[in-house]
Amino acid sequence: MRADRSSKYASMSRRAAATGAALAAMMAMAGCSGASSGGAAEGDMAQGAAEGAKVTVIEYASVTCSHCATWQNEVYPEFKAKYVDTNKVRYVFREFPTPPVPIAAAGFLVARCAGADKYFPVIHEIMASQAELFSGPPRPVLLRIANGAGLSEEQFQTCVTDQAGIEAMDARIKAGIAAGVEGTPTFFVNGEKVADTSLAGLSSKIDAALAAG
DSSP states (O other): OHHHHHHHHHTTOHHHHHHHHHHHHHGGGOEEOOOOSSSOOTTOEEEESOTTOSOEEEEEEOTTOHHHHHHHHHTHHHHIIIIITTTSSEEEEEEOOOSSHHHHHHHHHHHHHHOTTTHHHHHHHHHHTHHHHHHSOHHHHHHHHHHHTTOOHHHHHHHHTOHHHHHHHHHHHHHHHHTTOOEESEEEETTEEESOOSHHHHHHHHHHHHHOO
């Protein structure tokens, strides 16, 4: 099924399809269960406190990972209200595409092309549209989301085939792999991997870090 979806998506662009194949090879060690795990990295997309905050929470995730989508839907709203909106932590989202990799790669490219102010809403909308993405041709779904973020069809096509954007993503993925990320979602609190990604599990690590002298 996934191979069929990737095949359908390849019709969007030969370059996008080639990118998907290259990323898939890199992602052989990673699955849906991927800079350093603690400090800032080039291309980071963040919310909340400024760089250098006392507590930094890093999430490695994929827009095509169902577990990531579940976390975004069930945990993120309360996590954001408790820690991000109050500027208690710096929340960093790092892209780590999982199968169908071509769709994930295109989704991340679209989110970045939408601009920093629309990056997170686009990421969340793609995750919320997984059922639709996986049940038919993904291009119309991604194009609709891109249009909603203010991108024209021409801009969308340019975005998902942009070599500079593709190479930058390639570098971020390699950095994630080097940091020891093996699946998504993976969370680090001040560089320490957190096994329990529920709000309670994350809070225990975050609150301890905030309380530390």
